[in-house]
Amino acid sequence: MKKTQTAIIGAGPAGLAAAIEVAKAGGKVTLIDENGRPGGQLFKQIHKFFGSREHRAGTRGFNIGQQLLKETEDLGVEVLLDSPVYGLFPDNIISYLHQGKEQGLQAEKIIIATGATENPLAFPGITLPGVMGAGAAQTMINVNRVLPGKKILMIGSGNVGLIVSYQLMQAGAEVVALIEGAPQIGGYGVHAAKIRRAGVPIYVSHTVKKVIGSNEVEGAEIVALDNKWQMIPGTEQVLDVDTVCIAVGLTPLTELAWMMGCEFTFVPTLGGHVPKHNRDMQTTLSDVYIAGDISGVEEASTAMEEGRLAGIACSESLGLYSPEKAAELKRDVWNRMDTLRTGSFGEKRRDAKESLIKQSIGGLA
Amino acid sequence: MRVKKHPILEEDTRVPDAIIIVDGKEIPAKEGEPIAAALLAAGIRKFRYTAKEGKPRGIFCGIGRCTDCTMTVDGQPNVRTCVTPVRNGMIVETQKGLGRWSDEQ
Numbered sequence: 346m347k348k349t350q351t352a353i354i355g356a357g358p359a360g361l362a363a364a365i366e367v368a369k370a371g372g373k374v375t376l377i378d379e380n381g382r383p384g385g386q387l388f389k390q391i392h393k394f395f396g397s398r399e400h401r402a403g404t405r406g407f408n409i410g411q412q413l414l415k416e417t418e419d420l421g422v423e424v425l426l427d428s429p430v431y432g433l434f435p436d437n438i439i440s441y442l443h444q445g446k447e448q449g450l451q452a453e454k455i456i457i458a459t460g461a462t463e464n465p466l467a468f469p470g471i472t473l474p475g476v477m478g479a480g481a482a483q484t485m486i487n488v489n490r491v492l493p494g495k496k497i498l499m500i501g502s503g504n505v506g507l508i509v510s511y512q513l514m515q516a517g518a519e520v521v522a523l524i525e526g527a528p529q530i531g532g533y534g535v536h537a538a539k540i541r542r543a544g545v546p547i548y549v550s551h552t553v554k555k556v557i558g559s560n561e562v563e564g565a566e567i568v569a570l571d572n573k574w575q576m577i578p579g580t581e582q583v584l585d586v587d588t589v590c591i592a593v594g595l596t597p598l599t600e601l602a603w604m605m606g607c608e609f610t611f612v613p614t615l616g617g618h619v620p621k622h623n624r625d626m627q628t629t630l631s632d633v634y635i636a637g638d639i640s641g642v643e644e645a646s647t648a649m650e651e652g653r654l655a656g657i658a659c660s661e662s663l664g665l666y667s668p669e670k671a672a673e674l675k676r677d678v679w680n681r682m683d684t685l686r687t688g689s690f691g692e693k694r695r696d697a698k699e700s701l702i703k704q705s706i707g708g709l710a
Numbered sequence: 711m712r713v714k715k716h717p718i719l720e721e722d723t724r725v726p727d728a729i730i731i732v733d734g735k736e737i738p739a740k741e742g743e744p745i746a747a748a749l750l751a752a753g754i755r756k757f758r759y760t761a762k763e764g765k766p767r768g769i770f771c772g773i774g775r776c777t778d779c780t781m782t783v784d785g786q787p788n789v790r791t792c793v794t795p796v797r798n799g800m801i802v803e804t805q806k807g808l809g810r811w812s813d814e815q
């Protein structure tokens with residue numbers, strides 16, 4: 346069976362950053378992704394990033410993606426594309442498919458960076474063609490350059506809902522309305538202000554009662570909610586839309602970590618069940634690390650920092666860095682991550698992460 | 711509809727350079743783009759009908775996770791069209807239920 350030193354599953358921002366760190370330390374890395382092109386969700390993120398200069402704030406996601414790809418290439422990272430990993434087995438054996446054939450790979454260390462998947466929402470009509478995840482619409486317009494519809498209803502006012510609404514307009518669609526069940530907007534004020542300025546009505550304390558259409562979306566009925574999240578009869582309005590996008594959060598893609606036997610904990614703020622991990626991004630299995638959305642849904646910038654952490658810690662455990670050197674490098678990453686996790690959204694995630702790490706260290710002892 | 715001009719991204723200058731045959735009709739497509747993208751560009755949104763109730767489905771996740779977008783491609787059922795690249799001459803069929811292999815009797 347083919348062998349490698351460090352195998353990284355998922356070539357999104359987290360996996361790429363981890364690969365770069367291990368390769369920089371002199372390790373041999375094999376990066377595996379099911380897509381035909383590395384980058385994960387980064388190439389669909391055409392907005393400018395927040396944060397400080399070290400976080401490449403002001404740079405757009407797809408440009409960051411290109412820089413990461415160039416670095417992995419320059420460092421000689423082996424990248425296996427079109428290779429979905431379908432199983433992790435004892436003795437760190439990774440099974441994946443390539444061109445219809447099963448392949449095996451054995452690694453000393455494994456970093457799982459499989460990202461997250463979008464949550465659905467239950468309402469009559471959800472299965473109609475024309476109802477889709479906001480990320481699906483984002484993929485279609487920004488990566489594949491096709492519009493999934495012309496008149497859009499966006500459900501959910503977190504950052505993905507806000508950003509994708511704006512990007513749908515940039516791609517030439519009309520966003521008829523954005524609705525939010527909570528009494529306030531979920532995402533950053535600047536993103537909300539941008540789409541408001543463009544004339545999109547944002548209805549808070551509203552939900553979708555049903556999506557109308559016999560064979561595909563022909564309209565949507567929305568309704569106001571009271572402070573107990575109950576529909577208020579008589580407040581229904583029918584919107585003329587042909588597409589409904591759902592942006593109500595993401596769930597970490599954790600199957601491989603479950604299969605491997607990592608211990609889990611449930612943290613709603615981070616998207617649900619996540620593998621326990623310490624400050625090195627190491628799980629309860631000493632050879633297995635995680636990074637990015639799988640360890641709690643955040644953003645591409647934090648995913649990259651977590652990837653770096655996992656990469657440095659993994660290199661340290663392989664003896665590629667002295668404990669002193671590794672401690673110094675990890676401290677820098679943690680400092681940057683702490684500044685990313687500020688503000689009302691960041692702090693909530695930082696607190697959730699911190700209690701998760703504390704719990705996990707307890708579990709590891 | 712295709713998004714050619716864009717305020718942030720470069721103009722998409724690639725023109726369709728392939729043909730796929732969808733339920734017997736020729737549709738222009740770009741070699742290498744996901745089949746689902748070519749279908750949406752051609753205004754097609756219903757990709758399959760469910761086994762029990764015969765209800766239509768289209769794309770949902772767009773990244774290969776949910777299997778809502780599956781169709782029969784070159785005789786193979788249950789192909790995820792959102793992550794399967796176009797090749798010139800591909801035969802794409804709206805799938806009914808669980809689908810059938812083309813060599814099945």
Ligand SMILES: Cc1cc2nc3c(=O)[nH]c(=O)nc-3n(C[C@H](O)[C@H](O)[C@H](O)COP(=O)(O)OP(=O)(O)OC[C@H]3O[C@@H](n4cnc5c(N)ncnc54)[C@H](O)[C@@H]3O)c2cc1C
Nearest residue numbers: 355357358359379385386430459460480637638644645648
């Ligand atoms: C559709 C979508 C759109 C998003 N848009 C935004 C946005 O606009 N702004 C924002 O801040 N955040 C957005 N997010 C959140 C996003 O998840 C993070 O910003 C960031 O991309 C997370 O990085 P990651 O490396 O952890 O995961 P990802 O970028 O998702 O990368 C994970 C990679 O692993 C691969 N993979 C997964 N399982 C396997 C397997 N079994 N075998 C092989 N490969 C596998 C995936 O195909 C993918 O390439 C979006 C998320 C999704 C799902």
Ligand code: FES
Nearest residue numbers: 770772776777792
């Ligand atoms: S749309 Fe979900 S798998 Fe294709």
